[in-house]
Amino acid sequence: MKERSIEKTEALSLKHEKFFSKKALEMKASETRELLKLVENSNVISLAGGMPAPETFPVDIIGEITQEVIKNHAAQALQYGTTNGFTPLRNAIVEWMKKKYSIQISKDNLIITTGSQQALDLIGRVFINPGDVVIAEAPTYLSALQAFEYYKPEFVQIPLDDEGIRIDLLEEKLKELKSQGKSVKFVYTISIFQNPAGVTMSEKRRKEILELASQYDFIIIEDNPYGELRYSGSPIRPIKSWDDDGRVLYLGTLSKVLAPGFRIGWIAGDPRFINKLEIAKQSVDLCTSTFNQVIAWKYIEGGYLDKQIPKIVEFYKPRRDAMLKALEDFMPEGVKWTKPEGGMFIWVTAPEGIDTKLMFEKAVAKGVAYVPGEAFYAHREVKNAMRLNFTYVSEEKIREGISRLAETIKEEIKKSKI
Amino acid sequence: MKERSIEKTEALSLKHEKFFSKKALEMKASETRELLKLVENSNVISLAGGMPAPETFPVDIIGEITQEVIKNHAAQALQYGTTNGFTPLRNAIVEWMKKKYSIQISKDNLIITTGSQQALDLIGRVFINPGDVVIAEAPTYLSALQAFEYYKPEFVQIPLDDEGIRIDLLEEKLKELKSQGKSVKFVYTISIFQNPAGVTMSEKRRKEILELASQYDFIIIEDNPYGELRYSGSPIRPIKSWDDDGRVLYLGTLSKVLAPGFRIGWIAGDPRFINKLEIAKQSVDLCTSTFNQVIAWKYIEGGYLDKQIPKIVEFYKPRRDAMLKALEDFMPEGVKWTKPEGGMFIWVTAPEGIDTKLMFEKAVAKGVAYVPGEAFYAHREVKNAMRLNFTYVSEEKIREGISRLAETIKEEIKKSKI
Numbered sequence: 001m002k003e004r005s006i007e008k009t010e011a012l013s014l015k016h017e018k019f020f021s022k023k024a025l026e027m028k029a030s031e032t033r034e035l036l037k038l039v040e041n042s043n044v045i046s047l048a049g050g051m052p053a054p055e056t057f058p059v060d061i062i063g064e065i066t067q068e069v070i071k072n073h074a075a076q077a078l079q080y081g082t083t084n085g086f087t088p089l090r091n092a093i094v095e096w097m098k099k100k101y102s103i104q105i106s107k108d109n110l111i112i113t114t115g116s117q118q119a120l121d122l123i124g125r126v127f128i129n130p131g132d133v134v135i136a137e138a139p140t141y142l143s144a145l146q147a148f149e150y151y152k153p154e155f156v157q158i159p160l161d162d163e164g165i166r167i168d169l170l171e172e173k174l175k176e177l178k179s180q181g182k183s184v185k186f187v188y189t190i191s192i193f194q195n196p197a198g199v200t201m202s203e204k205r206r207k208e209i210l211e212l213a214s215q216y217d218f219i220i221i222e223d224n225p226y227g228e229l230r231y232s233g234s235p236i237r238p239i240k241s242w243d244d245d246g247r248v249l250y251l252g253t254l255s256k257v258l259a260p261g262f263r264i265g266w267i268a269g270d271p272r273f274i275n276k277l278e279i280a281k282q283s284v285d286l287c288t289s290t291f292n293q294v295i296a297w298k299y300i301e302g303g304y305l306d307k308q309i310p311k312i313v314e315f316y317k318p319r320r321d322a323m324l325k326a327l328e329d330f331m332p333e334g335v336k337w338t339k340p341e342g343g344m345f346i347w348v349t350a351p352e353g354i355d356t357k358l359m360f361e362k363a364v365a366k367g368v369a370y371v372p373g374e375a376f377y378a379h380r381e382v383k384n385a386m387r388l389n390f391t392y393v394s395e396e397k398i399r400e401g402i403s404r405l406a407e408t409i410k411e412e413i414k415k416s417k418i
Numbered sequence: 419m420k421e422r423s424i425e426k427t428e429a430l431s432l433k434h435e436k437f438f439s440k441k442a443l444e445m446k447a448s449e450t451r452e453l454l455k456l457v458e459n460s461n462v463i464s465l466a467g468g469m470p471a472p473e474t475f476p477v478d479i480i481g482e483i484t485q486e487v488i489k490n491h492a493a494q495a496l497q498y499g500t501t502n503g504f505t506p507l508r509n510a511i512v513e514w515m516k517k518k519y520s521i522q523i524s525k526d527n528l529i530i531t532t533g534s535q536q537a538l539d540l541i542g543r544v545f546i547n548p549g550d551v552v553i554a555e556a557p558t559y560l561s562a563l564q565a566f567e568y569y570k571p572e573f574v575q576i577p578l579d580d581e582g583i584r585i586d587l588l589e590e591k592l593k594e595l596k597s598q599g600k601s602v603k604f605v606y607t608i609s610i611f612q613n614p615a616g617v618t619m620s621e622k623r624r625k626e627i628l629e630l631a632s633q634y635d636f637i638i639i640e641d642n643p644y645g646e647l648r649y650s651g652s653p654i655r656p657i658k659s660w661d662d663d664g665r666v667l668y669l670g671t672l673s674k675v676l677a678p679g680f681r682i683g684w685i686a687g688d689p690r691f692i693n694k695l696e697i698a699k700q701s702v703d704l705c706t707s708t709f710n711q712v713i714a715w716k717y718i719e720g721g722y723l724d725k726q727i728p729k730i731v732e733f734y735k736p737r738r739d740a741m742l743k744a745l746e747d748f749m750p751e752g753v754k755w756t757k758p759e760g761g762m763f764i765w766v767t768a769p770e771g772i773d774t775k776l777m778f779e780k781a782v783a784k785g786v787a788y789v790p791g792e793a794f795y796a797h798r799e800v801k802n803a804m805r806l807n808f809t810y811v812s813e814e815k816i817r818e819g820i821s822r823l824a825e826t827i828k829e830e831i832k833k834s835k836i
Contacts, residue, residue, distance in 0.1 A: 014663055014664050014665060014688065016664075016688060016690045016691060018635075019545055019604075019637055020544060020694060021543070021544060021545055021550075021569070022547055023543070024544040024545070024694055024698065027694065027697045027698060028697070029693075029697055030700065033700075051498055052497075054492070054493035054496065054497060057493070057496045057497075059488060059492045059496070062488060062496070063485065063488040063489075066484050066485075066488065067481065067484075070480060070481040070484065071481075074472070074475060074477045075472035078472065078475045078477070078480070078677035078678070078679040078680075079469060079470075079472060079475075079678060079679055080469055080673075080678045080679070081679070114681075114703045114707075115703055115704060117704040118702060118703045120701075121701060121702045121703070125439070125442065126439060127438065127439055127442070128439055129439045132439075143701065143704070146700065146701045147701045147702070149701075150543075150701060151439070186437075245432055246432050246434075247432060255498075259496035259497070260496070260497060260498045260708075261497055261498070261499070261707060261709040262496075262707055262709055263532075263703065263704075263705070263706070263707045270432070270434060272434045273434060275447075276438060276442055276445065279445045279446070280442065280445060282448065282451075282561075282564065283535070283538075283539060283561065283564045283567075283568060284535065284536060284565070284702065285532045285533055285535050285536045285539070285681065286533060286535040286561070286681075287681070289532075289681045289707050289710055290678075290679035291677075291679040291680055291710065292710065
């Protein structure tokens with residue numbers, strides 16, 4: 001018999017809705033998550049998630065490090081920590097960013113966050129007044145939209161092309177907003193191997209966006225969860241590395257190069273911004289898990305991170321290649337897709353007129369799932385795109401999944417022509 | 419040479435303040451935290467903190483569990499988890515609360531949070547509109563005030579006595595608010611071994627507050643981080659255990675009975691409240707560390723929690739006794755203090771006219787620190803009280819610390835009489 005809770009959901013006299021804040025009444029479960037629940041526990045090949053492959057987790061190394069932490073650092077690792085983070089970890093990240101990305105900072109420029117998602121929420125909390133203009137790429141990371149949305153900004157999205165955000169259109173928009181007396185609080189960009197589009201902002205545009213930031217006086221939130229996952233092409237420096245003005249807040253994470261289960265992210269930027277973010281973090285979770293921070297410190301400081309990255313790259317590259325090849329082999333004319341040099345995602349655009357949200361159930365019936373593209377737009381204006389993930393399932397399944405997806409799209413095209 | 423950051427804090431042309439949200443501009447570093455920084459790295463005996471003693475951390479057990487998790491559950495423990503929490507952990511907590519506290523719930527009544535602090539923030543987010551009346555005990559937990567403050571409630575605090583919140587005064591206030599057309603959103607109570615006062619709400623008052631909640635239609639936030647730490651007296655059931663109406667949201671945590679470094683807390687309540695809290699949590703940190711949740715699951719499910727609690731109690735009891743005896747032995751007439759049956763804190767009230775914040779530096783000069791009491795009042799109206807912690811330092815140091823504190827107070831009394 002199913003456990004009966006004393007809450008007695010059905011018969012409850014309590015009018016629970018009257019207790020919710022206005023903002024809570026507006027909060028809705030993400031439609032995308034609801035759609036994806038259809039896929040759970042089924043034989044559907046899911047290209048929808050955004051998860052790293054568990055095969056890339058350095059399990060043995062974590063086992064060794066954890067034993068060392070228990071043996072030598074238990075009193076510290078198990079205790080409360082400071083809100084800005086465990087100092088040795090902050091120092092290790094500072095050194096690593098210097099070596100890897102030519103970003104020159106000190107530990108006062110850095111706060112540890114409970115994953116990148118907390119970084120996004122803290123940025124919303126510290127910077128956004130209701131009605132403030134926030135600019136993002138079109139499309140952009142859906143959970144960033146969700147985090148910022150709570151703070152009620154006016155969202156503006158600027159299209160991407162193969163070189164990242166269209167700087168010409170951005171400048172046009174900035175002029176237009178200025179003429180309307182509106183100033184922009186920040187531009188949010190996933191500058192390398194973008195989520196969901198997979199594209200990378202060119203060096204030229206990186207420098208241009210910094211100039212615009214200075215000219216129009218806004219800050220840049222540079223989110224870089226995927227930068228280490230490069231399978232082809234040449235390395236590129238983060239925008240932050242050219243930031244002479246303290247205008248860039250850089251978001252990093254270990255979720256893709258260690259494991260998401262530890263929830264370790266960080267924000268690097270001007271100490272005055274970091275200090276305010278720290279005060280905000282005090283009241284939302286006091287501190288990020290010290291235990292996990294000490295493990296992360298040992299992972300970076302012991303050189304394991306640098307050794308692990310090539311292994312992850314080697315594991316994912318064939319999967320990206322398999323997806324690109326399958327798209328080439330199976331997709332009908334009129335379907336376009338991006339060719340990412342790294343990261344986790346490919347953005348597929350079906351012919352105009354196809355609504356990928358409406359098509360979703362048919363795809364699932366054929367045994368494949370994706371994320372319908374409209375969730376990556378604050379105003380849901382693009383209906384015919386979708387995000388595909390290539391890191392989680394095997395090459396064979398990727399090929400089979402793309403074949404099923406191509407079939408679904410072909411049927412939709414056919415139907416739309418009748 | 420000190421690392422020069424590229425932010426060039428001193429010379430920076432960026433007017434950083436203009437970017438902050440209005441609410442961020444109002445956020446100030448906690449005065450208490452600033453005061454306590456005076457104490458770091460010194461020979462001062464600090465009775466100020468709220469930390470468990472590291473000697474109570476079950477280090478060996480954590481070592482064993484962690485190895486088992488790495489060996490048998492790595493793929494799951496290192497991956498992203500669901501927002502409401504790791505199901506086996508939720509089930510284990512449900513069973514434990516049933517056995518320990520006669521609280522009858524199912525896993526749908528439970529969400530895992532990143533420590534209790536996140537629970538407080540999520541409750542603020544989901545329930546408080548600006549201007550909503552929120553009632554707390556006077557004094558109350560300062561970080562709860564800080565978490566709720568962001569959402570701009572109207573705070574009302576109701577005095578405590580040795581049986582907990584003064585129900586008569588609460589009822590009077592509820593009537594008064596009703597006559598003003600104001601309704602109360604929730605009453606926040608730390609119902610057992612209160613922070614900072616150490617007192618426990620009597621069973622009679624527990625039932626009375628539930629009746630008032632039903633009569634005046636408010637919800638109760640019952641925060642219980644210390645309930646397991648009982649050194650004398652008889653066990654008492656949480657208010658939640660009598661909650662037939664789904665009006666109580668119960669907050670639990672493993673910070674005091676496993677270790678704070680894992681940041682594992684939870685909220686138990688009506689599934690419709692829990693569901694909204696889950697949606698809110700999605701955008702603030704996606705999920706609580708899965709790794710730590712799997713460890714916590716093994717800790718409870720393996721029976722280690724039940725074995726550890728008596729050990730912690732045995733370790734802390736002599737410290738509480740030592741502090742009570744030292745207060746008896748050293749304090750001058752006119753000083754009063756609570757006699758807690760458990761928890762971590764004693765609340766000391768100096769004679770009227772003594773300002774414990776102004777006295778703080780003198781106490782530090784004598785080699786002892788405490789938390790000045792006014793931080794536990796939203797309107798800072800009580801100046802002559804202080805919170806003392808007895809869990810973190812040894813019995814010898816407690817005795818010496820109280821002796822120093824008594825000297826400081828005596829000098830203040832003397833001075834005030836001249």
